[in-house]
Amino acid sequence: MPGRDGLAVTRALAGPAVADPLRVVVLTTFDLDEYVYTAVRNGACGFLLKRSGAPLLIEGVRAAVAGDMLISPQVTLQLFRHLAPRRAPRDAALPLTERELAVARLVAEARTNGEIAEKLCISAGTVKTHLVNIQRKLKTRNRVAIAAWVWETGESGT
Numbered sequence: 453m454p455g456r457d458g459l460a461v462t463r464a465l466a467g468p469a470v471a472d473p474l475r476v477v478v479l480t481t482f483d484l485d486e487y488v489y490t491a492v493r494n495g496a497c498g499f500l501l502k503r504s505g506a507p508l509l510i511e512g513v514r515a516a517v518a519g520d521m522l523i524s525p526q527v528t529l530q531l532f533r534h535l536a537p538r539r540a541p542r543d544a545a546l547p548l549t550e551r552e553l554a555v556a557r558l559v560a561e562a563r564t565n566g567e568i569a570e571k572l573c574i575s576a577g578t579v580k581t582h583l584v585n586i587q588r589k590l591k592t593r594n595r596v597a598i599a600a601w602v603w604e605t606g607e608s609g610t
Contacts (some may be wrong), residue, residue, distance in 0.1 A: 458480060458491075459478075459487065459490050459491055459494055462476050462478060462491055462494040462495060462496050463494035463495065465495070466494065466495030466496060466497070466593070467494050467495045468495065468591070468593075470495070473495055473593060475497050475516040475519075476495060476496045476497060476498075476516075477496065477497065477499075477500060477509075477512045477522075478491045478496045478498065478499045478500065479500050479501075479512075480499075480500075480501065480502065481501065481502050483501055483524075483526060483527045487499075488523070489600075492596050492597065492600055493600070495593055495594075496521075497515070497516045497519075497520070497521040497522075497594045497596060498512040498513075498515060498516055498521055498522045498523065499524060500512045500522065500523075500524045501524045501527065503526075504524045504526070508522070508524065519594070520594075521594050521595050546607075547589045547590065548586060548589060548590075551572070551582065552582050552585060552586050552589070553607060554572060555568055555572070555579060555582040555586065556586055556598050556599075556601070556602050556607065557602055557607065558571060558572075559583070559586075559595050559598045559599050559602070560598070560602035560603060562599075565579045565580060565583075583595070586598055
């Protein structure tokens with residue numbers, strides 16, 4: 453892409469300042485930590501490596517259409533490693549309720565809405581309501597950003 457890189461285009465299409473963001477899945481050969489982190493922060497709802505193959509790309513597009521996200525398994529561990537050193541001490545004024553925090557932690561474990569509902573003994577509809585509230589409070593656009601917040605703040609509970 454002459455004059456712009458994929459991360460800049462992702463920010464322009466899906467970033468925090470975009471009023472009506474598009475669902476962007478980044479497809480790349482680069483698995484550098486900073487690229488993954490920046491893509492997620494710039495609003496990407498997926499980060500896939502070209503070497504992952506067509507089946508994962510199809511799943512990534514399906515996830516984006518459904519409002520979910522998918523990150524190549526090869527880079528997930530890198531994302532964790534990149535975010536771990538940035539963890540901040542717990543803020544006494546945590547913006548989430550205990551139930552919202554429990555939902556956010558399970559999102560960071562890559563649990564589905566159904567799995568979260570079962571684990572917390574609530575309905576899938578209640579999970580969706582909590583996710584909407586979490587996104588509003590944290591000013592995030594998708595589950596990846598919620599998970600990133602959990603990892604960055606050290607709220608994973610581990």
